Amino acid sequence: xxxxxxxxxxxxxxxxxxxxxxxxxxxxxxxxxxxxxxxxxxxxxxxxxxxxxxxxxxxxxxxxxxxxxxxxxxxxxxxxxxxxxxxxxxxxxxxxxxxxxxxxxxxxxxxxxxxxxxxxxxxxxxxxxxxxxxxxxxxxxxxxxxxxxxxxxxxxxxxxxxxxxxxxxxxxxxxxxxxxxxxxxxxxxxxxxxxxxxxxxxxxxxxxxxxxxxxxxxxxxxxxxxxxxxxxxxxxxxxxxxxxxxxxxxxxxxxxxxxxxxxxxxxxxxxxxxxxxxxxxxxxxxxxxxxxxxxxxxxxxxxxxxxxxxxxxxxxxxxxxxxxxxxxxxxxxxxxxxxxxxxxxxxxxxxxxxxxxxxxxxxxxxxxxxxxxxxxxxxxxxxxxxxxxxxxxxxxxxxxxxxxxxxxxxxxxxxxxxxxxxxxxxxxxxxxxxxxxxxxxxxxxxxxxxxxxxxxxxxxx
Numbered sequence: 012x013x014x015x016x017x018x019x020x021x022x023x024x025x026x027x028x029x030x031x032x033x034x035x036x037x038x039x040x041x042x043x044x045x046x047x048x049x050x051x052x053x054x055x056x057x058x059x060x061x062x063x064x065x066x067x068x069x070x071x072x073x074x075x076x077x078x079x080x081x082x083x084x085x086x087x088x089x090x091x092x093x094x095x096x097x098x099x100x101x102x103x104x105x106x107x108x109x110x111x112x113x114x115x116x117x118x119x120x121x122x123x124x125x126x127x128x129x130x131x132x133x134x135x136x137x138x139x140x141x142x143x144x145x146x147x148x149x150x151x152x153x154x155x156x157x158x159x160x161x162x163x164x165x166x167x168x169x170x171x172x173x174x175x176x177x178x179x180x181x182x183x184x185x186x187x188x189x190x191x192x193x194x195x196x197x198x199x200x201x202x203x204x205x206x207x208x209x210x211x212x213x214x215x216x217x218x219x220x221x222x223x224x225x226x227x228x229x230x231x232x233x234x235x236x237x238x239x240x241x242x243x244x245x246x247x248x249x250x251x252x253x254x255x256x257x258x259x260x261x262x263x264x265x266x267x268x269x270x271x272x273x274x275x276x277x278x279x280x281x282x283x284x285x286x287x288x289x290x291x292x293x294x295x296x297x298x299x300x301x302x303x304x305x306x307x308x309x310x311x312x313x314x315x316x317x318x319x320x321x322x323x324x325x326x327x328x329x330x331x332x333x334x335x336x337x338x339x340x341x342x343x344x345x346x347x348x349x350x351x352x353x354x355x356x357x358x359x360x361x362x363x364x365x366x367x368x369x370x371x372x373x374x375x376x377x378x379x380x381x382x383x384x385x386x387x388x389x390x391x392x393x394x395x396x397x398x399x400x401x402x403x404x405x406x407x408x409x410x411x412x413x414x415x416x417x418x419x420x421x422x423x424x425x426x427x428x429x430x431x432x433x434x435x436x437x438x439x440x441x442x443x444x445x446x447x448x449x450x451x452x453x454x455x456x457x458x459x460x461x462x463x464x465x466x467x468x469x470x471x472x
Contacts, residue, residue, distance in 0.1 A: 014038055015344050016118060018106055020098050020282060021125035023051020024326045025318025025333035027083045029123045032337035034089045036346050041091040041117060043098050043108060049083045051127055052147060053326045055154045056080065067182060068154055070175070071215050075327065100458030101285045112464045121313040121340050122286075125333055126279035128319035132431050133168075133274050133380055134390050134398075137239030142250035146176045146273030159185045161269025165253050167191040167236060170275040170374040171216050177228065178219040187228050188267045191255055193274065193377040195233035202373020208362035212325070229265075233258030235380065239270050274376050276323045277434060284456035286314050292449040295371045296323065297378055298434065299453040305357060307336035308343075315340050323370070328363035331356050378448065381438035390439065391432040393425020398439050405443035412452035413437045422454075426462050429454030 017033055019026045022044035033040045048056040054076040057063055065073035086092075093110065100107035105116040130145035137143070144152070144160045146168060152158050159180060165188045166177045177187045206213045224230055237254040252266040275296075283301040284290070289310035290299045300322055307315045317336040318329035335356040338348045384390075386399030404416035413436055416422055422436045423429030429436070433454040441448040 015120035016041065017340060017344075018043065018117060018119045018122045019125060020106075020122065021051065021127055021318070021320075022046070022049040022083065022092075022094075023053065023125060023127050023318060023329065024079055025125035025127075025320075025329035025336075026051070026123070027079055027086075028330045028333035029125060029317055029337040029340075030086055030090055031082060032334045033341070034086055036341060036348075038341075039089060039091060041093065041119075043093050043096045043106075045095065045097055047095050049092075049094070050076070050080060051326075052150070054079055055151065057154055057157070061157055063157065070179065070182070071218075072326065079330070097459075097461055097463075098282060099460050099463060101282070107458065109459075109463055109467065112467050114463070114467045119313075121315070121344060123307075123315045123317055123333070123336050123340060124282050124320055125316075125318045125329070125336075126282060126320040128276040128278050128323055129430055130172075130273040131275045131277040131376060131434060132272065133236075133377055133435055134384065134388055134432070135236040135238060135272075135380075136385060136388050137241065137250075138272060139389050139392055140239055140241055140250055142269040143239055144269070144271050146172050146271050149271035150176050150179065153179055153183055159183065159269075160271060161185075161250075161267070163188050163267050164269040164271055165189045165191065165265050165267035166271045167193075167234075167253060167255070168271075168273040168275075169194040169377065170273065171370065172273055172276070174216060174219040174223065176271060176273075177223055181223060181226055181228065186226060187223070189229040189231060189253075189265045190223060191234045191236070191253065191265065192230070192232045192374075193234055193236070193380075194374045195258060197233075198375055199232075199373040202369040202371075205365045205367070205369020205372060208365040208369070212366065231255075231257065231263075234263075235377075237262065240264070275371075275374060276319060277430070278320050278322060279430075280320060281428065281456040281460040283309065283314070283316060283320070285458060285460070286311050288314060288316075290453070293322070294449075295368060297376055297438075297448060305360075306339040306353070307332060308339055313340075313343065322367065324360075324363045324367045328360060328367075331359045331363070335360070376434075378438045381435055382442035384439065390436055391422045391425060391429075393427055393432075394421040396420055396422040396432070396436075401436055401439045402443045405440045410440065411444070412450065413440055413454055414452055416440055417454060428456060428460060 069076040096110040235256040289302040315336040317332040384398040400420040404410040410416040437451040441451040
């Protein structure tokens with residue numbers, strides 16, 4: 012009989028270990044990745060003609076990154092690897108993909124989605140100016156393009172990535188003007204009960220902060236963003252700095268020629284949505300996430316989630332989750348799997364779950380800021396929808412949830428389908444209607460989940 016077809020979406024830590032587990036029983040999985048090279052965002056590879064050492068690119072995670080890269084290269088003869096390929100839709104038991112203006116419908120018996128995560132953004136006035144990047148974008152510039160977002164950047168937001176990116180820029184020879192963190196010392200102390208489950212990782216974060224401090228980079232906590240500024244006489248609309256309020260409410264200003272922003276991460280869930288997986292509101296992260304069991308199985312038969320797409324736990328947790336989801340997938344397809352290995356992986360993930368709780372508690376999404384955004388603040392960049400537009404939808408237009416607001420004022424209707432604005436838009440609507448944000452719902456996905464070329468060719472079902 013023909014062997015079952017298993018598709019792995021994503022070639023980061025979770026996707027790599029999932030593919031590795033499938034190969035071990037003789038399957039030849041199809042591995043799709045939007046990137047040109049394997050590694051995901053956290054272990055993104057530099058272009059072939061670049062030669063920066065792994066220690067410069069990945070810091071203390073260099074050994075883990077190179078091990079993952081080597082493992083994937085060993086898999087190449089045994090998998091159907093398709094880089095620079097977008098999974099954009101679903102039709103029956105076919106995954107719709109696009110590569111080089113060619114579309115294809117790939118049949119599958121099972122699918123492991125390891126799509127990762129993107130930056131979580133809380134807008135502020137001026138965040139759409141040229142020179143403002145997400146933290147992930149600032150990291151891509153450094154890793155994949157060997158350039159920086161500016162000569163004197165400031166980094167604003169919260170979460171471990173904030174300090175990691177600032178530290179990576181410092182190591183690359185660019186001293187940040189400041190690190191502006193919306194979390195306070197008080198909230199970080201609350202997160203210690205979870206963070207202590209992974210002391211080595213916690214100490215790594217402390218090292219980043221300490222290195223930045225010793226280099227003279229100002230580290231401010233408990234701040235509230237006010238505005239990303241531009242010179243009044245600058246026709247090019249370049250960034251000139253950041254205005255913010257300190258923990259005592261005093262207005263401060265940091266000069267900078269560029270700004271990196273990010274408030275933790277949001278899971279990529281569009282494919283799970285198109286596959287009609289059940290979702291539930293996660294109070295901890297204030298996000299809607301696909302419902303999975305401890306092994307990554309969703310409500311839909313044959314569909315599994317692994318890595319940050321199921322909840323933000325980090326790269327090493329993603330590796331374990333990818334292998335675990337693959338083992339569960341193999342069992343459902345009739346293959347035998349090691350129960351001892353399944354138990355080992357489940358146990359390995361337990362402290363990582365506790366650590367995630369500590370991260371979300373210690374570096375919370377500043378959802379309260381949504382209610383204070385000026386009406387003229389652009390929230391949805393794709394459709395130029397402002398905070399005032401969303402409040403109008405919530406009030407005079409009586410939109411009870413974000414999808415109704417989408418129909419009225421087009422928030423989340425653009426090319427990113429709410430990846431950047433969906434969470435903040437729901438918070439603004441909830442604050443305007445004085446309801447819990449869970450009642451504001453989530454922006455629903457529609458195919459194509461990302462834009463397709465105007466001219467495409469191929470086979471569709």
